[in-house]
Amino acid sequence: MSRTDILMTAPMMPIVIDTLEKACTLHRLWEQPDQEAFLKEVGPRIRGVATSTLYGRLEASLFDNLPNVEIVSSFGVGYDNVDAAEAARRGIVVTNTPGVLDDEVADLTLGLLLATLRKIPQADRYLREGKWLKASFPLSTTLRERKVGIVGLGRIGKAIARRLAGFDVGIAYHGRTKQDDVAYAYHPTVIGLAEACDVLIVITPGGAATRHLIDADVLKALGPNGVLINVARGTVVDEQALIEALRSGTILSAGLDVYEDEPRVPQELIDMEHVVLLPHIASASVHTRNAMGKLVADNLIAWFEGKGPLTPVPETPYKGR
Numbered sequence: 379m380s381r382t383d384i385l386m387t388a389p390m391m392p393i394v395i396d397t398l399e400k401a402c403t404l405h406r407l408w409e410q411p412d413q414e415a416f417l418k419e420v421g422p423r424i425r426g427v428a429t430s431t432l433y434g435r436l437e438a439s440l441f442d443n444l445p446n447v448e449i450v451s452s453f454g455v456g457y458d459n460v461d462a463a464e465a466a467r468r469g470i471v472v473t474n475t476p477g478v479l480d481d482e483v484a485d486l487t488l489g490l491l492l493a494t495l496r497k498i499p500q501a502d503r504y505l506r507e508g509k510w511l512k513a514s515f516p517l518s519t520t521l522r523e524r525k526v527g528i529v530g531l532g533r534i535g536k537a538i539a540r541r542l543a544g545f546d547v548g549i550a551y552h553g554r555t556k557q558d559d560v561a562y563a564y565h566p567t568v569i570g571l572a573e574a575c576d577v578l579i580v581i582t583p584g585g586a587a588t589r590h591l592i593d594a595d596v597l598k599a600l601g602p603n604g605v606l607i608n609v610a611r612g613t614v615v616d617e618q619a620l621i622e623a624l625r626s627g628t629i630l631s632a633g634l635d636v637y638e639d640e641p642r643v644p645q646e647l648i649d650m651e652h653v654v655l656l657p658h659i660a661s662a663s664v665h666t667r668n669a670m671g672k673l674v675a676d677n678l679i680a681w682f683e684g685k686g687p688l689t690p691v692p693e694t695p696y697k698g699r
C-alpha cells in the first residue's frame with residue numbers, strides 16, 4: 379500500500395494506530411488545535427477515515443472537508459455514529475466490525491441477566507458492608523421457569539439464544555422478519571413478544587428505526603414479574619418510561635449496559651437498588667477489542683490494496699471499483 383493519507387477522528391487502540399502507521403500517513407484530528415484550518419489544508423488529501431462508535435457521532439458535514447475520501451472504517455458493529463445513508467449518497471464505503479464480538483457480548487449479556495435476577499452486585503455490596511455478619515442476604519428472584527424474548531435475533535441475538543438454551547428456559551424472538559431457519563417462536567410485534575415473555579433482551583441496532591422501540595406500552599406488556607436487559611443502544615429504550623416502570627412496579631427490574639446520553643446515567647436509575655448498571659462494556663475485553671481494532675485497520679488496508687472492504691455495512695455494499 380502506498381502512503382495513503384488516513385484521518386483518525388479520535389484516539390483509538392494501539393493495534394489500530396500501530397498497524398495504520400506502518401502502512402500509511404496517519405493524521406490525528408483530535409490533536410489539532412485548529413481543526414477547521416487543519417481540515418482545510420489536509421482534508422483534500424484524505425482518502426480514508428478511521429473512527430469509533432465509542433467517541434460520539436461523525437457528523438456528515440465532515441465529508442464536506444474530505445472531497446476525496448473513499449472509505450470510513452468504524453470501530454464497533456453498531457454504526458449509528460456514522461451517517462451511512464449520506465456516505466452512500468456520496469459514494470463512500472462504510473465498514474464496521476461485525477462477528478468478532480458476538481461471543482463476548484453474548485457472554486456479558488448472560489452475566490448481566492443472572493446478575494440482575496440473582497442480585498449478584500447487591501450481594502457483593504452486602505458482604506463488603508459487613509451486613510452478612512448480622513443477617514443472611516435476602517432471597518433473590520430467579521431465571522428458573524422463565525421465558526426469554528430476544529428483540530433482534532441477529533448475529534449477537536443468536537449467540538445469546540445458544541447460551542440460553544443451556545439454561546433450560548423458553549426462548550422467543552422479535553425482528554421485522556421471521557427467520558425460517560430458526561426454531562424459536564416468532565412474534566411479529568415487540569408488544570406481542572413482551573406479553574408472551576417475562577424477560578426481554580434487547581440487541582437490535584440503534585438509530586432512528588429502533589428509537590424507543592421499547593416504550594411504556596411494551597414495559598406494561600412485560601408485566602410486574604418482567605425483567606428488561608438492554609445491551610443494544612440506549613436509544614432503543616424510552617429511558618424515562620423505563621424509570622417510571624421500575625419506580626411503579628410495572629416491571630420487576632432491569633439490567634442495562636447502554637443509556638440514552640452516555641456516559642451520563644440518570645440519577646433515578648443510580649438510586650435504584652433493583653437495577654444493575656454497567657458502563658457500556660459488553661465487548662470490552664482486551665481480546666475482543668483487539669480483534670475489533672484489527673478489523674478496523676484491515677478494512678482500510680484491504681481497500682487501499684484494491685481488494686475491496688472486508689466488512690461493508692448494508693447501506694454501502696461493495697460493487698467493485
Ligand code: NDP
Pocket residue numbers: 455456457476477479483529530531532533534535552553554555556581582583584587588591609610611635636658659660661
Ligand atoms: P445484526 O445486524 O446481526 O442483528 C440485528 C438484529 O436486529 C436483526 O436480527 C434484525 O432483524 C433486528 N432488527 C433490526 N432493526 C430492527 C427493528 N427496527 N425492529 C426490530 N428488530 C430489528 O447485528 P448484531 O447482532 O451484530 O448487533 C446488534 C446490535 O448490538 C448492534 O447494532 C449494536 O447496536 C449492539 N451492540 C452493543 C454492544 C454493547 O457494547 N452493548 C456491543 C455490540 C453490539 P430484522 O432485520 O428481521 O428486523
